[in-house]
Amino acid sequence: MLLNPKNQKGEQVKTEGQTNKSFTTNKLPTVLIVGKSNVGKSTLFNKLIGKKKSIVADERGTTRDAVVDRVVYFDKTFQLVDTCGIFEGKEDEIYEKSREFTLKALQESDLILFVVDGKNGLSSEDHTIADMLRKSGVDVILVANKSESEKNYSKVYPELFSLGFGEPFPVSAEQSKNLDELVELIISKLEEKGYDLSSAPKLENLIRVAIVGRPNAGKSSLFNMIVKEERALVTPIAGTTRDTIDEIVKIGDKNYLFVDTAGLRKKSRIEDFIERVSTFRTIDAIERSDVVVLVIDSTEGITRQDQRIAGLAEKNGKGIVVVFNKWDLIKHADKRVKDFMDQFSEKLYFVDFAPVVFTSAINHVGYKELVRSINTAYDSLHRRVPTSAVNAAIQRMIARPPHGLKLYYGLQVDIRPPTFLFFVNKLEVPESFQNAIRKTIREQVDPFTGAPIFLKFKERE
Numbered sequence: 001m002l003l004n005p006k007n008q009k010g011e012q013v014k015t016e017g018q019t020n021k022s023f024t025t026n027k028l029p030t031v032l033i034v035g036k037s038n039v040g041k042s043t044l045f046n047k048l049i050g051k052k053k054s055i056v057a058d059e060r061g062t063t064r065d066a067v068v069d070r071v072v073y074f075d076k077t078f079q080l081v082d083t084c085g086i087f088e089g090k091e092d093e094i095y096e097k098s099r100e101f102t103l104k105a106l107q108e109s110d111l112i113l114f115v116v117d118g119k120n121g122l123s124s125e126d127h128t129i130a131d132m133l134r135k136s137g138v139d140v141i142l143v144a145n146k147s148e149s150e151k152n153y154s155k156v157y158p159e160l161f162s163l164g165f166g167e168p169f170p171v172s173a174e175q176s177k178n179l180d181e182l183v184e185l186i187i188s189k190l191e192e193k194g195y196d197l198s199s200a201p202k203l204e205n206l207i208r209v210a211i212v213g214r215p216n217a218g219k220s221s222l223f224n225m226i227v228k229e230e231r232a233l234v235t236p237i238a239g240t241t242r243d244t245i246d247e248i249v250k251i252g253d254k255n256y257l258f259v260d261t262a263g264l265r266k267k268s269r270i271e272d273f274i275e276r277v278s279t280f281r282t283i284d285a286i287e288r289s290d291v292v293v294l295v296i297d298s299t300e301g302i303t304r305q306d307q308r309i310a311g312l313a314e315k316n317g318k319g320i321v322v323v324f325n326k327w328d329l330i331k332h333a334d335k336r337v338k339d340f341m342d343q344f345s346e347k348l349y350f351v352d353f354a355p356v357v358f359t360s361a362i363n364h365v366g367y368k369e370l371v372r373s374i375n376t377a378y379d380s381l382h383r384r385v386p387t388s389a390v391n392a393a394i395q396r397m398i399a400r401p402p403h404g405l406k407l408y409y410g411l412q413v414d415i416r417p418p419t420f421l422f423f424v425n426k427l428e429v430p431e432s433f434q435n436a437i438r439k440t441i442r443e444q445v446d447p448f449t450g451a452p453i454f455l456k457f458k459e460r461e
């Protein structure tokens with residue numbers, strides 16, 4: 001009976017002044033987990049998001065940072081925030097802390113899970129938090145955690161009910177009891193507020209793409225070409241903390257986030273001017289992307305600025321696709337491909353792993369290949385290869401290490417970008433030999449097309 005409570009719909013305290021604004025940058029509705037120390041907030045958070053993120057510990061107050069993640073339940077998505085220690089402490093402490101941040105966080109959220117202890121009952125800290133929640137005017141679900149024992153729970157039940165947030169919802173985070181029902185309740189409450197939880201794009205699956213290049217290279221034209229030709233659905237996402245607009249573009253069954261598309265739309269003269277004199281926006285877009293599409297104006301060839309952008313993308317471990325645009329303006333273009341590839345090998349030798357695409361944005365030529373190359377680079381960034389293959393390739397490596405250097409064995413330790421750790425007898429590994437290792441991996445293990453390869457070394461006697 002206890003772990004299968006009546007449906008609470010309509011029984012929660014409805015309060016005034018609710019807002020539908022969300023807590024962080026995207027438009028997912030936000031649910032906050034609030035409660036005093038040690039009631040099991042982190043445990044509940046981890047169970048609801050389905051993976052471990054915040055640290056669960058017996059010690060009071062070990063988890064301190066606000067943690068945010070998405071809860072995905074079948075096709076419904078919402079955002080969950082573990083407020084950790086924010087709402088804990090003595091009465092004055094809470095109010096001291098709360099003045100700026102806490103109240104704002106409460107008011108900007110859509111629903112609160114007020115977690116109390118269903119085993120040991122309430123203390124004055126719970127009443128302080130309850131007062132604050134009432135004042136904030138946000139919708140609250142009272143969650144009685146640690147309610148695995150009916151006997152204990154029935155003892156504390158009257159006290160919990162008297163808090164004035166309606167029927168408590170008993171769960172056991174630790175034993176995963178009643179959690180699906182809790183999620184169902186959260187979903188129905190959010191849907192009552194008018195949220196369409198099914199439409200939320202799954203941000204974790206987004207392929208983040210930055211289209212960069214010199215002014216006038218044809219970046220906006222390329223973006224528009226992809227969107228039109230692929231009959232893509234576009235959803236703008238305004239950043240709240242930065243002055244940027246990103247766009248989610250759905251192509252086939254994949255979602256792409258085109259980073260900072262404000263720069264790809266029509267710009268005012270002054271914005272245009274600022275962009276020409278400053279590279280800040282480009283750097284920012286590169287840092288926030290997975291794959292960088294470097295657009296080169298074929299009529300001008302590869303410039304110093306293009307080299308710099310490519311270098312930046314490579315150093316940041318991003319996937320890279322190189323585009324020669326305005327291909328229609330090149331005379332006898334079909335006979336010139338080799339010239340352009342030579343130019344690429346000479347001037348962009350440090351990103352020679354990038355796929356090269358020839359496009360004519362105004363004629364809508366090359367879009368399929370461009371999308372394919374973006375996918376290839378993205379896949380390469382995330383690929384893992386077996387340790388056995390790496391070492392087999394190293395054994396067969398033709399280039400010998402410089403005198404005195406011994407390369408024992410290696411393994412892939414990370415993705416985004418693929419990163420390999422090699423054990424050596426001394427840490428001075430010349431750049432030329434590092435390049436030989438990369439080349440061996442690409443030729444014999446996996447080409448990692450479009451992705452840089454990072455190397456790390458560790459000394460071993």
Ligand SMILES: Nc1nc2c(ncn2[C@@H]2O[C@H](COP(=O)(O)OP(=O)(O)OP(=O)(O)O)[C@@H](O)[C@H]2O)c(=O)[nH]1
Pocket residue numbers: 035036037038039040041042043044055056057058059060061062063064084085088119145146147148171172173174175
């Ligand atoms: N019996 C029982 N114990 C639980 C349950 N959920 C969490 N706990 C335990 O309660 C203790 C506190 O859990 P946390 O998740 O760290 O609690 P918290 O509210 O995040 O604590 P702070 O980090 O202090 O804010 C841990 O020892 C958990 O194992 C539950 O459902 N039943």
Ligand SMILES: Nc1nc2c(ncn2[C@@H]2O[C@H](COP(=O)(O)OP(=O)(O)OP(=O)(O)O)[C@@H](O)[C@H]2O)c(=O)[nH]1
Pocket residue numbers: 213214215216217218219220221222263264325326327328329359360361362363
């Ligand atoms: N012939 C030809 N012209 C193109 C092509 N792509 C773009 N253009 C033209 O080049 C000019 C610049 O294109 P945009 O797409 O605005 O270039 P951009 O890189 O976004 O430029 P900025 O906004 O200044 O950074 C426009 O006049 C386009 O019509 C192409 O493939 N072939």
